[in-house]
Amino acid sequence: MGFAEDHLIPLVDEGLGNSAYLVDLGDGRALAVDPCRDLRALHAAAGRRGLTVRYAADTHLHADFVSGAVQLGHDQDAVVLAATAGGRSFPHRGVGDGDEVDLGGLRLRALATPGHTDEHLAYLLLDGDRELGVFTGGSLIVGSAARTDLLGAGRTEELARAQYWSLRRLTGLPDATAVWPTHGAGSFCSAPPGTERTTTIGAEKAANPLLAAGDEDTFVRRLLASLGTYPAYFDRLAERNRRGPSVLAGAPPLPALDPGAVRALLACGGWVVDARPAADFATGHVPGALSIPLRAQFATWLGWLVPDDAPIAVIVNPGQDLEDLVWQAAKVGYERLAGHLAGGMDAWLAAGHQRRTTPFVPAAQTTPGRYLDVRQRAEFGAGHVPGAVNVELGALAGHALEAAKGLVVACGHGERAMTAASILERAGRTDVTVLDGGPTEYAAAHGLRLVDGDPR
Structure with missing residues (x-):
């Protein structure tokens, strides 16, 4: 078949910062790459084209979402493609480095690219001998590479070194080869901010700071320095995906x-x-x-x-x-x-039950004082209120009773700050005011200038 640009349909999950991909194989069949369990967008895209998903490929054991591959195998008789080395305990077609799958005109070649996980594969999409693009999952991503600390601190550097060699392998592909990563801006798998979610090998060789590292040690230092915190549920989902999630008959009930x-x-x-x-x-x-x-x-x-x-x-x-x-x-x-x-x-x-209220006020109605910023460390370092204390929202429960009295709690707009206030209230705090806004509004209201710098 001739592969046209519109045969590839990215399916972006803005909340998780990830992309799945639907590939129109040209004969009513489709390939899905890294689908998540919420298949609504995928089904809508396939329905618009009259496609049935016949292949569902996972690049790695995902930690940030439950894979939808098992569901597609059940619902549409899709062949699930995944690394043999992943040890998955559900029916799938195991593939390893260099293995190819005939998609009926196009071919998919597995490339071992460990680093983000041990068993990580990239999938090179081929039309004859022409490299159309590569699904890089959590190896090469736009402007970076995915994190290597998901298997524990003791293996982080080892996996970072594996990531170095995986990226070197991928950058040996022709410059025009499209790069289709899973992780993008907003992902806690270490994607930098930005609007681009796909790229090319040539563009990454020209602009990716990690690829500009002159040697393996420099690469490792840069990658490890970029690692922030990640959600607690990452530590349990990879095993869930290895075992295989249960098949759902529809949307889970909510009585x-x-x-x-x-x-x-x-x-x-x-x-x-x-x-x-x-x-x-x-x-x-x-x-x-x-x-x-x-x-x-x-x-x-x-x-x-x-x-x-x-x-x-x-x-x-x-x-x-x-x-x-x-x-x-x-x-x-x-x-x-x-x-x-x-x-x-x-x-x-x-029913006669009590309610609780929480002050939620614009910056002009706050009193200068103790300012708790619950944004991520990188956000805080990019600009914060002078004297602010930074405790990331994900870590706040462990510090709820240590925080100073009479707090103004803030994030960038107010949503995370309200979550933080509810955590503090659950711990018995009654002295919390939430800023309806962010540091820019607070600084302007009180004649302050934001400061930057890494808070560590």
């Missing part, structure tokens, strides 16, 4: 719960996740609830902050998309939510 059931769930150690906008949480919420607004990043913060083995009830406003919520939860391994509060906060209050 309606009355206020009494929600109150009983909290009393027994369960969690209430309030997915309403931050401003609504501020005006009144269930005492002890955790604020995680339903937006693109909902899955990340659910997986980072809430145990996956605890009963979870959610609270939403009328009109919020419950189906989106359950799919976001499922793609990071939460598929047994206890339910949602029927009638929302109105029902809670009508």
